[in-house]
Amino acid sequence: MYRFLLTPRWWGINVFAVLAIPVCIFMGSWQLSRFEDRVDSHRQQEDRSARAKTAAARPLERLLPVDQVTSGRQASARGHYDTGHQLLVPGRTLKDKHGERQGFYVLTLLRTDGGKALPVVRGWLPGDAASKADTAKVPAPPKGEVTVTGALQASESQGSDGVPGAGGPAPGRLAMISAASLVNIVPYDVYDAWITLTDTQAPLRAVPPAAAEGSGLDLKAFQNLGYTGEWFVFAGFVVFMWFRLFRRESEAARDAELGIGVGAEGAEGSAGAEGGVGAVSREASGRADDGRDEGSGEGQGEAAPAGRA
Numbered sequence: 282m283y284r285f286l287l288t289p290r291w292w293g294i295n296v297f298a299v300l301a302i303p304v305c306i307f308m309g310s311w312q313l314s315r316f317e318d319r320v321d322s323h324r325q326q327e328d329r330s331a332r333a334k335t336a337a338a339r340p341l342e343r344l345l346p347v348d349q350v351t352s353g354r355q356a357s358a359r360g361h362y363d364t365g366h367q368l369l370v371p372g373r374t375l376k377d378k379h380g381e382r383q384g385f386y387v388l389t390l391l392r393t394d395g396g397k398a399l400p401v402v403r404g405w406l407p408g409d410a411a412s413k414a415d416t417a418k419v420p421a422p423p424k425g426e427v428t429v430t431g432a433l434q435a436s437e438s439q440g441s442d443g444v445p446g447a448g449g450p451a452p453g454r455l456a457m458i459s460a461a462s463l464v465n466i467v468p469y470d471v472y473d474a475w476i477t478l479t480d481t482q483a484p485l486r487a488v489p490p491a492a493a494e495g496s497g498l499d500l501k502a503f504q505n506l507g508y509t510g511e512w513f514v515f516a517g518f519v520v521f522m523w524f525r526l527f528r529r530e531s532e533a534a535r536d537a538e539l540g541i542g543v544g545a546e547g548a549e550g551s552a553g554a555e556g557g558v559g560a561v562s563r564e565a566s567g568r569a570d571d572g573r574d575e576g577s578g579e580g581q582g583e584a585a586p587a588g589r590a
Contacts, residue, residue: 283531283534284534285530285534291530294523294526297519298519298520298523301515301516301519302516302519302520305512305513305515305516305519306512306513306516308508308512309508309509309510309511309512309513309516310509312505312506312508312509312512313505313506313509315505316502316503316505316506316509319501319502319505320502322349323492323502336354336355337355338355338356338357338430339354339355339356339357340356340357340358341356341357341358341393341399341433341472341474341476342395344356344433345472345473345474346473346474347433347434347435347436347473347474348435351433352433352434352435352490352492353432353433353434353490353492354432354433355430355431355432355433355479356430356431356432356433356476357428357429357430358391358393358399358428358429358476359393359394359426359427359428359429360391360392360393360394360399360426360427361391361392361424361425361426361427362389362390362391362392362401362422362423362424362427363389363390363391363392363398363467364389364421364422364424366389366390366466366467367387367388367389367390367419367422367453368388368389368453368454368455368466369385369386369387369388369410369416369419369453369454369455370385370386370387370388370402370410370454370455370456370457370458371385371409371410371411371454372385373385373386373405373488375405375407375486375488382407383407383408383409384405384406384407384408385405385406385408385409385410385415386402386404386405386458386488387402387403387404387405387406387419387485388400388401388402388403388455388458388475389401389403389422390463390467390471391427391429392469396469396470397469397470397471397472398463398467398469398470398471398472399429399471399472399474399475399476400458400463400471400472400474400475400476401429401431401475401476401477401478402431402458402475402476402477402478402488403422403478403481403482403485404478404481404482404485404486404487404488405485405486405487405488406418406419406484406485406486410454411451418484419485420482420483420484420485429476429478430476430478430479430480431476431477431478431479432476432477432479432489432490433474433475433476433490434458434474434475434476434477434490434491435473435474436458436459436460436461436473436474436475437457437458437459438457438459439457441457441491444456444457458475459473460472460473477489477490
């Protein structure tokens with residue numbers, strides 16, 4: 282009854298199922314491991330951020346380049362602020378007791394003793410960076426040589442959290458904080474990193490450090506979780522379709538062995554044959570009867586004239 286499994290068609294179906302199911306399970310497991318890695322990375326980043334708030338600051342040079350381990354660590358640098366290149370970073374949101382409010386960062390470049398400049402976010406103010414009334418509240422940076430301490434951050438990119446869409450910033454404003462954005466604004470080299478101060482001048486508010494890229498539970502992490510479900514659904518669908526086709530073929534083979542489909546066709550064929558033979562016989566006998574009737578009529582017609590004669 283199961284000889285149909287040896288047909289070329291079913292060889293192809295079986296090979297496809299045997300290959301597709303493990304591939305779907307492997308891909309689903311891989312996507313799940315990616316999601317779990319992101320969850321673990323997120324927890325580790327939270328632990329590092331919590332420890333960084335109480336840990337002693339380390340010199341900036343020892344923490345570069347910025348990665349998932351050094352991001353958020355307290356860094357210190359010494360130099361003097363370049364008051365001629367203070368920039369505002371508009372379109373930044375900060376949470377407070379009133380909820381999320383729109384505002385802007387105040388960024389000033391610190392010329393370090395090493396010659397390079399370090400972008401320092403001195404704080405956040407609510408309002409519009411294009412409004413003179415709001416920008417008038419920005420306090421002037423300290424003069425002379427200072428030592429700054431804050432959370433180390435990697436340079437932003439177009440896909441970083443909080444960075445607005447593409448668009449050319451106005452003079453005195455900066456779209457995203459990165460060395461690539463600053464290289465055409467200032468006439469000196471800039472570190473490929475920045476810090477956000479822990480202690481700010483009033484009325485500025487401290488900007489909390491952001492999680493390192495790839496370490497948070499962002500949209501990509503939940504995409505991995507969604508792909509996990511899709512791959513496992515694909516594996517289940519392959520199994521379901523194989524059993525459905527197998528059941529249909531088994532029922533067809535069982536009916537053929539019992540002669541259910543063949544018997545009905547044979548009966549119809551026999552009835553048709555018998556009907557055909559009967560019709561031919563009736564037609565032949567009808568023609569014979571007609572011949573006899575015509576023959577007897579002709580004989581009677583000939584006999585009558587002979588009798589009269």
